Structure formats: C-alpha cells, structure tokens
Amino acid sequence: MNNMESQFELTQEGTILTINLGEELATANATALMEEINNYRETGVEKVVFDATKLSYIASSGIRAIYYAKQKVAGNPAIEFINCAQNIRDVFEMVGIQDQITFVNK
Amino acid sequence: MRQLHFQPIAGKALDILDTILHTPEVASCKEVFGDVRMVCEELVVNVVDYAYPDRTDGYLDVEIEKDEHAIAIRLKDGGVAFNPLEVETPDITKPMEERQIGGLGIFIMLKKMDAVNYERTDNENVLTIKKWL
Numbered sequence: 001m002n003n004m005e006s007q008f009e010l011t012q013e014g015t016i017l018t019i020n021l022g023e024e025l026a027t028a029n030a031t032a033l034m035e036e037i038n039n040y041r042e043t044g045v046e047k048v049v050f051d052a053t054k055l056s057y058i059a060s061s062g063i064r065a066i067y068y069a070k071q072k073v074a075g076n077p078a079i080e081f082i083n084c085a086q087n088i089r090d091v092f093e094m095v096g097i098q099d100q101i102t103f104v105n106k
Numbered sequence: 107m108r109q110l111h112f113q114p115i116a117g118k119a120l121d122i123l124d125t126i127l128h129t130p131e132v133a134s135c136k137e138v139f140g141d142v143r144m145v146c147e148e149l150v151v152n153v154v155d156y157a158y159p160d161r162t163d164g165y166l167d168v169e170i171e172k173d174e175h176a177i178a179i180r181l182k183d184g185g186v187a188f189n190p191l192e193v194e195t196p197d198i199t200k201p202m203e204e205r206q207i208g209g210l211g212i213f214i215m216l217k218k219m220d221a222v223n224y225e226r227t228d229n230e231n232v233l234t235i236k237k238w239l
Contacts, residue, residue: 026147027123027147027151028120057140057143057144059144059148060144060148060210060211060214061147061151063210064207064208064210067202067207070202070203071203079202087140091144091214094214095196095198095210095213095214096198096199097198097202100201100202
C-alpha cells in the first residue's frame with residue numbers, strides 16, 4: 001500500500017465532519033484516522049460523512065474507525081457514506097451496520 | 107506448497123502481509139483475492155500484535171497451497187495459545203454506539219472463509235484457512 005492509497009482528509013463545516021477517504025481503510029491507516037477523529041470529539045459534530053468515492057478496500061480496523069467516530073464524537077453523530085462501492089457495502093452488511101448508515105450517491 | 111518464514115516479526119505486520127499477498131498462489135486468486143486479503147490481514151496483525159507479548163524474537167511460518175479447487179493458508183506461531191474459534195461472537199444486532207470497538211476480525215474470518223481449523227501442536231498455534239475457488 002502506498003501513501004496515496006492511505007490518505008484521508010478531515011474537514012468540518014458547521015455540524016458536519018467530512019472525511020475524504022483514500023483507496024483503503026485498513027491496518028496501515030485506521031489508527032491514524034482514529035487519532036484525527038479525536039480532534040473533533042467536542043466540536044459540535046452532528047453528522048460524520050465519509051466520502052468513499054475512492055475507497056475499494058476496508059478491513060476490520062477500518063470498521064473500527066467507523067465505530068470510533070460513532071462512539072467518540074460527542075452526541076452520537078449520524079454516519080453517512082457517499083459513493084460507497086458494493087463490495088464495501090457487502091462488508092457493512094456482513095457486520096450488521098448497513099441499516100445504521102445513510103448511503104448517498106453523488 | 108510455498109513456505110514462508112518470518113522472524114523477527116515485531117512491527118512487521120504490513121511487510122509480512124505484503125509478502126503473502128504477492129505470492130503467485132495468492133496473487134492469482136482473482137475472484138477471492140479481496141476475501142483472502144482481508145482475512146490474512148486480520149490473522150497476521152493478530153499474531154504480530156498479540157502472540158508474543160514478552161518476546162521480540164517471535165516467528166510466524168506461513169504455508170500456502172493452491173490447486174484448481176481451493177487455496178489453503180496455514181499460519182504457525184510459537185506464541186501464547188490462542189484459539190480464535192473460542193472467541194465470543196460479537197453481537198451484530200446492536201447499534202454501533204453500543205458495540206465494542208474491537209472483536210470483528212475473527213468474526214470476519216469465519217464469515218469469509220469456507221473452512222477454518224485450529225490446532226495447538228508442539229507449543230504452536232496452527233491455524234488453517236481455506237477458500238474455495
């Protein structure tokens with residue numbers, strides 16, 4: 001995995017925290033993402049939007065990062081995924097979180 | 107059969123995983139590559155992070171066999187006994203905010219693989235996963 005694949009970027013606008021994911025969310029970058037999410041724990045975030053347009057692979061560590069956002073950002077924020085590929089949605093379905101995520105195609 | 111030996115393994119999970127995924131046997135598993143990759147990542151990280159809590163000289167041996175019907179990957183380590191088949195299944199009916207942050211890796215392995223076998227032999231954990239092609 002190279003650096004391009006592991007990149008992510010966080011941006012807060014009002015009550016929405018947007019996380020632009022790279023091609024992969026896995027062992028190599030999930031911990032770093034959780035550390036970044038920590039910076040937004042008490043910033044009034046009501047919704048965390050994962051832009052998964054580039055995402056093609058997720059491991060359990062990546063799912064942990066989603067749990068982390070849900071649990072550690074104060075106020076139990078809604079979770080939204082933009083442009084989520086079917087293979088990623090299949091993983092979400094396998095672990096029973098597909099109905100707890102709003103999926104949006106843009 | 108391809109045999110790989112990794113030692114020491116501390117801090118090398120991603121390098122080990124990369125080596126396994128680039129073997130011709132695994133790399134040629136086009137349709138199931140994603141599943142094999144996901145499960146190998148879980149297993150390698152588990153061994154590297156938890157098998158040798160008090161040692162820096164731990165090893166991981168990996169055997170890979172592939173034929174026209176299946177790919178089988180066997181991981182052996184000399185670390186603390188750990189039978190993943192005895193791990194409690196996470197409750198996937200709970201809302202995300204009530205779940206434990208960890209514990210999904212073994213669950214994913216059991217869902218993704220067609221056969222999983224664990225033995226404790228000669229002070230080694232021997233875990234074999236198989237996926238039909």
